[in-house]
Amino acid sequence: MIIDSRPGAALSHCRTRGLQTPDPLSQLLARRDWLMADGATGTNLFNMGLTPNEAPELWNSRHPDRVRRLYRDAVDSGADLFLTNTFGGNASRLGLRKAADQVRDLNRAGAALAREVADAAGRKVIVAGNIGPTGEIMAPVGSLSHARAVEMFHEQADALKEGGADVLWVETIGCDREFRAAAEAARLADMPWCGMMSFDTAGRTIMGVTSAQLSALVERLPNPPVAYGANCGVGAADLLRTVRDFVASGNERPIIAKGNAGVPRLEGGHLHYDGTPAIMADYACLARDSGVRIIGGCCGTTPAHLRAMREALESRAPGPRPSLEEIAERLGGFSSLGDGF
Numbered sequence: 001m002i003i004d005s006r007p008g009a010a011l012s013h014c015r016t017r018g019l020q021t022p023d024p025l026s027q028l029l030a031r032r033d034w035l036m037a038d039g040a041t042g043t044n045l046f047n048m049g050l051t052p053n054e055a056p057e058l059w060n061s062r063h064p065d066r067v068r069r070l071y072r073d074a075v076d077s078g079a080d081l082f083l084t085n086t087f088g089g090n091a092s093r094l095g096l097r098k099a100a101d102q103v104r105d106l107n108r109a110g111a112a113l114a115r116e117v118a119d120a121a122g123r124k125v126i127v128a129g130n131i132g133p134t135g136e137i138m139a140p141v142g143s144l145s146h147a148r149a150v151e152m153f154h155e156q157a158d159a160l161k162e163g164g165a166d167v168l169w170v171e172t173i174g175c176d177r178e179f180r181a182a183a184e185a186a187r188l189a190d191m192p193w194c195g196m197m198s199f200d201t202a203g204r205t206i207m208g209v210t211s212a213q214l215s216a217l218v219e220r221l222p223n224p225p226v227a228y229g230a231n232c233g234v235g236a237a238d239l240l241r242t243v244r245d246f247v248a249s250g251n252e253r254p255i256i257a258k259g260n261a262g263v264p265r266l267e268g269g270h271l272h273y274d275g276t277p278a279i280m281a282d283y284a285c286l287a288r289d290s291g292v293r294i295i296g297g298c299c300g301t302t303p304a305h306l307r308a309m310r311e312a313l314e315s316r317a318p319g320p321r322p323s324l325e326e327i328a329e330r331l332g333g334f335s336s337l338g339d340g341f
Helices: 009-013 024-031 042-047 056-062 064-076 091-095 100-119 146-163 176-188 211-220 236-249 277-290 303-315 324-331
Strands: 081-083 126-131 167-173 193-197 227-232 255-259 264-267 270-273 294-297
Touching: 024 126, 042 056, 042 064, 056 064, 056 100, 064 081, 064 100, 064 303, 081 100, 091 100, 091 146, 100 126, 100 146, 126 146, 146 167, 146 176, 167 176, 167 227, 176 193, 176 211, 193 255, 211 227, 211 236, 227 236, 227 294, 236 255, 236 277, 236 324, 255 277, 277 294, 277 303, 277 324, 294 303
Parallel strands: 081 126, 126 167, 167 193, 193 227, 227 255, 255 294
Antiparallel strands: 264 270
């Protein structure tokens, strides 16, 4: 089924979870031309004192007030949608910290804290239950079976649902098989979901998937995502070049862009991103004018970036679809000569 991305169309097309009414994200998309998502989780938690050897998800139980602050900062900066602090909350990744037995508790807690903040916002704000990659390589290249991947994603999805997430937010996926496993887990959890891949190798994911292949994949799934797109990668310019390919696919499904705040550089043992709030404001408007419906930031994106993005989206009139030359000029150029080859 093809979902029309025009405002209002989601109400007539979406029947996620077998209900007679659309899910909360589709409802909001039906009323708005664009939505703003949040910024970085890791960057902002590091700024609050998270250390490199800590799993961010453990803060959901150890430092709930700091996690609430992360969420509130996003809402106060204008986000219509924010992610739970659960990106690495699957059994494989938490197992590296000897916390695999805490998957349900940590994901449920992360979503419950988010639900609390969203409900107190005074406006409609979507809680997106964040699910990142397992950290393992899928068979036949690696040893992770489809069944085990589905099992891990499903455990996480159920806990996020219990905690009050409105939608599952699957991101930074590099493998089409892992994307399929996450989609199956969302179906088993009876939850609407969004899916993103990270295109960081000349327009391909780490496992070689192109933007065109992702656009085709989402339409073949038995439970396609509410929206799909790209996050992270090597910079905002490259991400928008990938977005142009999604638009060109013609599938009309709402598109997500969640680009990094520039390119990182190592200074004094810490990563710093060169994307200023002004640059991210340009990125947000270029994304909107490219046809993106959900616009946010990834690594390096702070509340200051989000405030600039929101102000620009609200104050600058929509323009024509930007060319690659305009994107490169305003955002600092591309990291490779081509996208997907």
